[in-house]
Amino acid sequence: MPLLDESVTLPATTSASVEQLLRQSEAKIQSLEQAHAKEMLRREQVERELNEARQLLQLVMDTLPEAIFWKDRNSVYLGCNRNFAEDAGIGAPEHINGKTDYDLAWKEEESKFFRECDRRVMLADRAELGIVEPQLQSDGKQAWLETNKVPLHDERGKVIGILGTYQDITARKKAEIALHELNQKLERQTIELSAALSGLQQSQLQLVQQEKMSALGNLIAGVAHEMNNPVGFLAGNLGPAQDYVRDLLGLIALYHETFPNPGEAIESEIEEIELDYVREDLPKLLQSMGEGVKRIRNISTSLRTFSRADREHKIPFNLNDGLDSTVLILKHRLKADEHRPAIEVIEQYAKMPPVLCFPGQLNQVFMNLLANAIDALEESSRGKSYAELEAVPNRITISTQVSSCEREAVIRIKDNGIGMTEETQKRVFENLFTTKEVGKGTGLGLAIVRQIIVEKHEGTIAVNSELDQGTEFVIQIPLEAV
Ligand SMILES: Nc1ncnc2c1ncn2[C@@H]1O[C@H](COP(=O)(O)OP(=O)(O)OP(=O)(O)O)[C@@H](O)[C@H]1O
Numbered sequence: 001m002p003l004l005d006e007s008v009t010l011p012a013t014t015s016a017s018v019e020q021l022l023r024q025s026e027a028k029i030q031s032l033e034q035a036h037a038k039e040m041l042r043r044e045q046v047e048r049e050l051n052e053a054r055q056l057l058q059l060v061m062d063t064l065p066e067a068i069f070w071k072d073r074n075s076v077y078l079g080c081n082r083n084f085a086e087d088a089g090i091g092a093p094e095h096i097n098g099k100t101d102y103d104l105a106w107k108e109e110e111s112k113f114f115r116e117c118d119r120r121v122m123l124a125d126r127a128e129l130g131i132v133e134p135q136l137q138s139d140g141k142q143a144w145l146e147t148n149k150v151p152l153h154d155e156r157g158k159v160i161g162i163l164g165t166y167q168d169i170t171a172r173k174k175a176e177i178a179l180h181e182l183n184q185k186l187e188r189q190t191i192e193l194s195a196a197l198s199g200l201q202q203s204q205l206q207l208v209q210q211e212k213m214s215a216l217g218n219l220i221a222g223v224a225h226e227m228n229n230p231v232g233f234l235a236g237n238l239g240p241a242q243d244y245v246r247d248l249l250g251l252i253a254l255y256h257e258t259f260p261n262p263g264e265a266i267e268s269e270i271e272e273i274e275l276d277y278v279r280e281d282l283p284k285l286l287q288s289m290g291e292g293v294k295r296i297r298n299i300s301t302s303l304r305t306f307s308r309a310d311r312e313h314k315i316p317f318n319l320n321d322g323l324d325s326t327v328l329i330l331k332h333r334l335k336a337d338e339h340r341p342a343i344e345v346i347e348q349y350a351k352m353p354p355v356l357c358f359p360g361q362l363n364q365v366f367m368n369l370l371a372n373a374i375d376a377l378e379e380s381s382r383g384k385s386y387a388e389l390e391a392v393p394n395r396i397t398i399s400t401q402v403s404s405c406e407r408e409a410v411i412r413i414k415d416n417g418i419g420m421t422e423e424t425q426k427r428v429f430e431n432l433f434t435t436k437e438v439g440k441g442t443g444l445g446l447a448i449v450r451q452i453i454v455e456k457h458e459g460t461i462a463v464n465s466e467l468d469q470g471t472e473f474v475i476q477i478p479l480e481a482v
Pocket residue numbers: 368372373376415417418419420424428433434435436440441442443444445446447470471
């Protein structure tokens with residue numbers, strides 16, 4: 001467009017200067033236009049480069065295996081990569097702008113959790129790395145993520161949002177869970193198996209012990225039975241024998257009265273056989289034979305008490321008899337020998353009501369405790385002189401009583417033998433625990449004792465011991481109404 005109206009006439013000098021001005025203006029405009037065109041070109045170039053850079057950045061982000069997203073201070077999404085857009089169910093990354101987690105595929109509680117986590121990271125201005133969290137994705141898959149969240153800052157260092165990346169670790173997590181479950185199952189099975197194994201071992205060992213006890217019981221019962229016949233025969237004949245002797249002695253007395261002078265031969269025979277002494281002693285002798293027979297009878301009864309086979313159910317039993325019969329069975333071990341004097345057994349029995357129990361098993365308990373006491377006394381006698389041992393005799397004290405509440409029978413078996421260390425005391429009832437040399441102890445005795453008292457009779461057993469002083473076992477068995 002011309003700058004001046006051509007109809008206006010101007011003086012020549014003015015016209016020349018105007019023309020010059022005009023040319024100058026035109027030149028300026030031209031250069032301005034050129035600069036503008038250049039600027040436009042440069043802008044286009046910058047825009048192109050910017051676009052290329054943006055595309056490259058998006059390409060890089062889309063190529064990464066991770067999902068990437070960033071949000072502003074209010075947890076509103078500002079951008080993401082393709083992986084994230086797919087998981088979120090928004091199609092393309094550009095659709096994320098302005099959305100919050102509640103607009104995306106995840107569950108409400110997951111969204112809440114993600115936003116809480118955002119808040120924490122921004123408030124603390126500290127990255128949280130390796131957060132393992134669940135996420136329901138747009139294709140319905142319940143995924144497990146390993147997420148990193150890092151606070152974003154402006155140039156003055158103020159937190160303006162967060163950048164997040166995550167990796168889908170569902171396969172790994174599933175494998176971990178499966179492995180964990182498998183491990184737990186294996187652990188359970190191992191525990192069950194080892195319990196079954198130790199149960200089997202225990203019952204095998206106990207069977208062997210019980211078998212031994214029952215073999216011993218059978219043998220003793222057999223001996224007691226065989227003793228019965230001759231003892232019965234002796235007891236049965238002793239009475240008549242005493243009568244006959246009394247009659248014969250009476251007859252001799254009558255002869256003597258009737259024939260005071262029987263002649264030299266008879267008188268010298270009377271003197272020879274010491275008839276007066278025989279008359280006095282023979283009845284006593286027969287009486288002591290009767291005592292002997294009575295004792296054999298008692299022994300036989302004790303043997304039978306000891307060897308009683310248990311039935312299915314508990315039966316009333318006199319514990320004092322059980323203890324007595326067990327002491328009798330162990331008598332050979334209590335006797336004096338060349339190394340030590342006899343072991344004293346002190347019985348302090350209270351009058352006990354019959355106890356409902358398995359008598360054979362309780363006798364097994366008494367047998368084990370008394371055998372251990374004898375072992376402990378033999379151990380402590382080693383290296384001591386006969387005189388020393390006579391001065392402080394080896395002693396086992398057995399006592400029975402009814403507890404003060406009258407609900408339990410209490411049995412104490414005490415020795416003044418070698419005693420035990422604290423460590424041994426803690427372990428005595430363990431299966432296979434023994435301090436004895438190989439071949440001497442199996443470590444089963446007290447484990448079986450504990451089982452019989454605690455499991456079979458619902459009782460208790462405790463040990464009190466001091467090293468080099470002695471040991472006491474205290475058993476309590478509930479007194480059930482008989
Ligand atoms: N009266 C006691 N005095 C000292 N130690 C004892 C006494 N009774 C038991 N012990 C200790 O407890 C351990 C375990 O006793 P337990 O009766 O279970 O097994 P054991 O006697 O060694 O072998 P066994 O199977 O032949 O009985 C013994 O080895 C011993 O160390």
